[in-house]
Amino acid sequence: MNGKKTIAFLLITALVFLIICPLLSIFAEAVFQNGRFSLSSAIATITENENAKMIGSSLLLGILVVIVSSAIALPLAYIFSRTSLARYHFFDIIFMIPFMTPPYIASMGWILFMQKRGLMQQLFPDLAFISDWFFSLAGLVLVMSFHVFPFMMTMMKNAMLSVPSSLDEAGAVLGAPFRVRIRKLFMPLLTGNYAIGALLVFVKTISEYGTPSTLGRRIGFSVFTTDIHRYATVAPIEFGKSASLASVLVGICLMIWLLQNYITMRRTYSLVGGKGSAVRYRKLSRPALVAAIAFIAIVVFFSMLIPLFSVTISSLIKLRGYGMRSGNYTTANYIKVFTEDTQGINALLVSIFLAVSSATIAAMLGTIVVTISRNCGKKMKKTIEGIALLPEMLPSIVLVLGIMLFYNSIYKAIPIYGTIWIMVLSYVVLFLPYTVQYVTSSYSQISPSLVAAGRISGGSPSYVFLHITLPLISRGIMSGWMMTFIIAFRELVTPSLIAPTNTLTVSTYINRQFEQGSVGKGMAMAVICILFSTVSLLILNKAILREKR
Amino acid sequence: MEIRLQNITKSFGSKKVIDNLTIDIPSGSFTTLLGPSGCGKTTLLRMITGLETPDSGRIMLGGKCVFSSDEGISIPPEKRGLGFVFQDFALWPHMKVKDNVAFGLKVQKKTDDLESKVRNALRAVQLEDYIDSYPSELSGGQQQRVSFARAIVTEPECILFDEPLSALDALLREEMRSELKALVSQRGITSVFVTHDQTEAMSMSDMIAVMSRGKIEQYASPEEIYSNPASEFAARFVGSSDWIDDNRMFRPENAKLERNSSDDESFTATVIGSEYLGSSYRILMQYGNEKWVIGSEKRIETGTAIPIYINRNSILRIDN
Numbered sequence: 001m002n003g004k005k006t007i008a009f010l011l012i013t014a015l016v017f018l019i020i021c022p023l024l025s026i027f028a029e030a031v032f033q034n035g036r037f038s039l040s041s042a043i044a045t046i047t048e049n050e051n052a053k054m055i056g057s058s059l060l061l062g063i064l065v066v067i068v069s070s071a072i073a074l075p076l077a078y079i080f081s082r083t084s085l086a087r088y089h090f091f092d093i094i095f096m097i098p099f100m101t102p103p104y105i106a107s108m109g110w111i112l113f114m115q116k117r118g119l120m121q122q123l124f125p126d127l128a129f130i131s132d133w134f135f136s137l138a139g140l141v142l143v144m145s146f147h148v149f150p151f152m153m154t155m156m157k158n159a160m161l162s163v164p165s166s167l168d169e170a171g172a173v174l175g176a177p178f179r180v181r182i183r184k185l186f187m188p189l190l191t192g193n194y195a196i197g198a199l200l201v202f203v204k205t206i207s208e209y210g211t212p213s214t215l216g217r218r219i220g221f222s223v224f225t226t227d228i229h230r231y232a233t234v235a236p237i238e239f240g241k242s243a244s245l246a247s248v249l250v251g252i253c254l255m256i257w258l259l260q261n262y263i264t265m266r267r268t269y270s271l272v273g274g275k276g277s278a279v280r281y282r283k284l285s286r287p288a289l290v291a292a293i294a295f296i297a298i299v300v301f302f303s304m305l306i307p308l309f310s311v312t313i314s315s316l317i318k319l320r321g322y323g324m325r326s327g328n329y330t331t332a333n334y335i336k337v338f339t340e341d342t343q344g345i346n347a348l349l350v351s352i353f354l355a356v357s358s359a360t361i362a363a364m365l366g367t368i369v370v371t372i373s374r375n376c377g378k379k380m381k382k383t384i385e386g387i388a389l390l391p392e393m394l395p396s397i398v399l400v401l402g403i404m405l406f407y408n409s410i411y412k413a414i415p416i417y418g419t420i421w422i423m424v425l426s427y428v429v430l431f432l433p434y435t436v437q438y439v440t441s442s443y444s445q446i447s448p449s450l451v452a453a454g455r456i457s458g459g460s461p462s463y464v465f466l467h468i469t470l471p472l473i474s475r476g477i478m479s480g481w482m483m484t485f486i487i488a489f490r491e492l493v494t495p496s497l498i499a500p501t502n503t504l505t506v507s508t509y510i511n512r513q514f515e516q517g518s519v520g521k522g523m524a525m526a527v528i529c530i531l532f533s534t535v536s537l538l539i540l541n542k543a544i545l546r547e548k549r
Numbered sequence: 550m551e552i553r554l555q556n557i558t559k560s561f562g563s564k565k566v567i568d569n570l571t572i573d574i575p576s577g578s579f580t581t582l583l584g585p586s587g588c589g590k591t592t593l594l595r596m597i598t599g600l601e602t603p604d605s606g607r608i609m610l611g612g613k614c615v616f617s618s619d620e621g622i623s624i625p626p627e628k629r630g631l632g633f634v635f636q637d638f639a640l641w642p643h644m645k646v647k648d649n650v651a652f653g654l655k656v657q658k659k660t661d662d663l664e665s666k667v668r669n670a671l672r673a674v675q676l677e678d679y680i681d682s683y684p685s686e687l688s689g690g691q692q693q694r695v696s697f698a699r700a701i702v703t704e705p706e707c708i709l710f711d712e713p714l715s716a717l718d719a720l721l722r723e724e725m726r727s728e729l730k731a732l733v734s735q736r737g738i739t740s741v742f743v744t745h746d747q748t749e750a751m752s753m754s755d756m757i758a759v760m761s762r763g764k765i766e767q768y769a770s771p772e773e774i775y776s777n778p779a780s781e782f783a784a785r786f787v788g789s790s791d792w793i794d795d796n797r798m799f800r801p802e803n804a805k806l807e808r809n810s811s812d813d814e815s816f817t818a819t820v821i822g823s824e825y826l827g828s829s830y831r832i833l834m835q836y837g838n839e840k841w842v843i844g845s846e847k848r849i850e851t852g853t854a855i856p857i858y859i860n861r862n863s864i865l866r867i868d869n
Contacts, residue, residue: 179630289759369778423732447637449637450596450640450641452595452626452633452639453633453641454652455599455626456598456599456626456632456633456657457627457629457657457699458627458628458657459627459650459656460625460656463656467652471602471643472642472643
């Protein structure tokens, strides 16, 4: 075994310890009882009436969200790739807002807007009947679709942009009318991409914890993530049941990823690029233009304005009973967050500490992972990348549960369970894929001859890495750091499962205030959280643009 | 610096790319490795630099062994003291022109008069004014000049060129050819040049190694290869060739439309087309199963069968 192989081997061992062992602990917890292998209790859990119903409703929720988010995303993707409106690139940023707003905050916004004597009923008392309708599966599906549609929109937009207009023009020249061209030429080229997008939305939906834990709980709609959480935290605690459900969820996710892989290989076309493969924008007729703008406005209104408006207003209201009226507005809630007790300021500090430390560790580990995987054999590379990207494919609640079980069981050897360090570890595991992906793409933009040129000029491998490779991938590392920082700052799953007693983060603070009646304070923190994420994101974008040469 | 490659073998997976190859490149010469893509010429060049490791054989640079499979010697690229010019220029985008050029001097700790050495190298390629620019602010030709400057600044005894002109457009390529040749020959640098362009090879080289499938088909001066090709491959790859049968060929410029010597042999071929080139015509002809191309002052009617005369001494026998 040479040096490179040894290092790769050590890295794989570390990754197995961080990621694979927690997953295995879940399966072990599910199928071992008092040290004996037995599938019976796992099967019993799954077939238990209540749980079987929950599995059914999780899957139903996934399917409904796929349908609704497709209905929102597909027209938008077409508008922003093929029509004259595609020129307005600022929409790219606008449609990042719902995706960047933490789902638990958006759900709270919706609840405050729709509930009895909520903001909507104050503004339009006649629309009260909508409330009943909203607090049902339909509302849950809508809110989740409004969160996840930008993801599918971006995917489909890019897919549509890769279909050159000449393919469509060739059809037109041969006499095919618009409808036929869409149906026979455009859609078949995109079915593969759509299938992939739909599967990803499905996985994201059944893996999501934020919305079901707020809005879902309000309407009594249980899904995988909420039940895994409930069995693991609420007395009587039943880790076995929690682990059994987590195993089923992992199974479903892995199956969908395999299916998605299969479709990627079989049903996507490599569209030959080259000269003349440009996309030309269609000029819309006046009615079509009006319809398109109206559609965009409606989506923006529902997916962004309502939740953000609702959260902001609620943070500014003095007494909820009085509602929205002049004299009832105040900034006191913001001051109370910092002054009433130390909880708010502590939660902010804890979140900042977690975000900075986990972003730094994840950025370093991610860079090491990619660098080593590029310098060892093909098989090793596949193994390393496979493990390091696993956290992105699995629901975070499953990974966190695994980390909880695994580090609880080895507490004697590594006593971090119950401390803040297990949260750092969990964040690093959950967000490692960001850095891995950003750094990988930075690496792929470096021509191998840049490194070779450095070696021939007389630089040793380490000198070349420090002076050539590292500066060139630094933008990827920076992006990974920032992305991790932003997401970690408002992470909900880890702190609600394994935070040490009396340790609150921004997310659990908001949750607690919301549930215990200090809605104003909770929403003030939510606004701070959104502003913080947005400003960080803008800085990140600026930094990336500035460095682009 | 004399370069000696002895019994070099290299496979990628099950594919043999260099097959027991031996070549001596004399000190101070301009030698070209010429061959179609996939013939192993770039692999050979990368093995001289140490970027690629041969499976077996021995490489000597200026009398010093830098690789030997038998003795277990393999000196890394940074210890070989060579210059290299890449096909894609390989300029580091995050460094200014001067830092790109100074890099080699810095890592080799040759930092006396660093500034003036960098300036001199850039002056030699007429880019002194761009010393503070970034590579992305330069045109393709200028980027290539920077990469020459980077290669010569450390005063290596040998520079290796991996198709350095192929990324440039046709006009610039011709200009750079003479510039590049002048740069290295003034300094007496041993140059190994890889290309698939026979015009480039013929116009610049003292010696050409014609390569095919990991082997050297012929290693000689350009004139020798043209007038005395050692194999069918060398005959076809260097210059145009018209074939009388499997073993006999002539160069188009030796074909005449009139007999003017008793040593001329005559062949009757049918005209299948004439192309006007400005200064002359290119006549396409059919001779048996072979297609010939010859030059002519005038257009010839398609379909006519005419006699072609070739001096016996100009008909080359190629034994395969």
